[in-house]
Amino acid sequence: xxxxxxxxxxxxxxxxxxxxxxxxxxxxxxxxxxxxxxxxxxxxxxxxxxxxxxxxxxxxxxxxxxxxxxxxxxxxxxxxxxxxxxxxxxxxxxxxxx
Numbered sequence: 001x002x003x004x005x006x007x008x009x010x011x012x013x014x015x016x017x018x019x020x021x022x023x024x025x026x027x028x029x030x031x032x033x034x035x036x037x038x039x040x041x042x043x044x045x046x047x048x049x050x051x052x053x054x055x056x057x058x059x060x061x062x063x064x065x066x067x068x069x070x071x072x073x074x075x076x077x078x079x080x081x082x083x084x085x086x087x088x089x090x091x092x093x094x095x096x097x098x
Contacts, residue, residue: 002046004067005090006030006059013094014049023090030059033066042071052080052088 003023005011007030014023026036030051048063050056060077067075080088084098092098 002041002044003090004046004048004063006049006051006056007089010049010051010090012091014090017090017094026063030055033059033062036066038063038066038070038072041067043073045074046072046076048075048077049090050077050080052084053086056080056087056089 001018001021003011003014003018003021005014005023005025007025011023011025014021026033028035046067048060048067050060064075064077081098085092088098
């Protein structure tokens with residue numbers, strides 16, 4: 001399983017939290033998802049872990065669509081936990097913040 005996060009810090013944290021998965025992100029921030037080459041994820045099962053904010057939701061939707069276009073075998077977007085702080089992400093989860 002591949003986990004796509006919104007940013008390098010979150011991807012590094014997801015890698016620590018989920019050592020049996022591959023954690024990645026797209027380069028150049030949340031507004032550049034379309035500039036990434038998602039083709040290496042063709043045929044892979046992918047979960048998108050966005051930040052808990054409006055830009056995170058936009059990023060997750062964009063990445064999910066791009067992954068489907070690239071031929072990912074499975075694409076899901078996880079929802080932040082109920083009550084998560086604005087902008088909460090995998091780095092916050094790894095640090096024990098909610």
